[in-house]
Amino acid sequence: MGIEGQERLRAARALVVGAGGLGCPAALYLAAAGIGRLTIADSDKVDLTNLQRQILYRTDSVGAVKVEAARDALNAVNPDVQVTPLQKRLTGEDAASLVSRVDVVLDCSDNFVTRHALNRACVAAKKPLVAGAAIRFDAQLMVFDFRQADSPCYSCLFPEDSQVEEVQCSVMGVFAPLTGAIGAMQAMEAIKLVAQVGESAKGKLQIFDALRAEWRSVKVAKDPACVVCGKS
Numbered sequence: 009m010g011i012e013g014q015e016r017l018r019a020a021r022a023l024v025v026g027a028g029g030l031g032c033p034a035a036l037y038l039a040a041a042g043i044g045r046l047t048i049a050d051s052d053k054v055d056l057t058n059l060q061r062q063i064l065y066r067t068d069s070v071g072a073v074k075v076e077a078a079r080d081a082l083n084a085v086n087p088d089v090q091v092t093p094l095q096k097r098l099t100g101e102d103a104a105s106l107v108s109r110v111d112v113v114l115d116c117s118d119n120f121v122t123r124h125a126l127n128r129a130c131v132a133a134k135k136p137l138v139a140g141a142a143i144r145f146d147a148q149l150m151v152f153d154f155r156q157a158d159s160p161c162y163s164c165l166f167p168e169d170s171q172v173e174e175v176q177c178s179v180m181g182v183f184a185p186l187t188g189a190i191g192a193m194q195a196m197e198a199i200k201l202v203a204q205v206g207e208s209a210k211g212k213l214q215i216f217d218a219l220r221a222e223w224r225s226v227k228v229a230k231d232p233a234c235v236v237c238g239k240s
């Protein structure tokens with residue numbers, strides 16, 4: 009990355025939404041790599057049954073507020089990172105004001121309401137969004153760089169009004185190392201974006217099938233009729 013890339017990383021602010029299976033490894037790599045400031049948002053407390061994938065926590069943090077335990081763990085790795093814990097589930101308004109204050113957003117959440125709120129906020133503020141998702145043995149990684157006018161958005165791919173059945177890890181379960189892999193890739197793409205190195209994975213949906221150990225990459229085009237980004 010070079011000195012310049014390191015300096016850009018140190019000056020950068022990231023928002024990680026969700027301190028679970030994706031958010032833990034993503035935040036850990038961002039902090040260890042030396043990102044300047046990191047806000048981490050989640051409303052939950054640490055649960056024993058999630059420790060196999062929520063790798064920032066230990067058995068003695070069970071019952072603690074996740075984002076506070078996360079801050080302590082991140083600062084134990086790198087005390088120079090300014091971590092802001094936010095114990096709440098983000099709404100549209102919160103998302104807009106938080107997103108406007110950072111350089112990159114990592115969607116590590118587990119529900120469509122948060123995903124769409126973050127997408128809208130990132131489109132409006134023209135901030136890059138790195139979205140990850142994992143369920144059972146299947147995962148997805150998407151990068152949207154709204155600094156570029158022709159970028160598709162999350163809603164181009166999964167329209168806000170579509171009747172998708174929501175399946176959450178809390179119900180269906182997820183293969184723990186898979187969330188680790190996707191969370192680490194989210195950190196990787198976020199670091200590349202703020203340090204301005206390489207080419208981001210933007211404009212494509214990457215799908216990983218852990219059972220077959222196979223990646224697929226699908227090009228995503230901007231939908232001119234998209235209710236979120238179509239008119240911009």
Ligand SMILES: [Zn+2]
Pocket residue numbers: 160161162163164165230231234235236237238
């Ligand atoms: Zn769109």
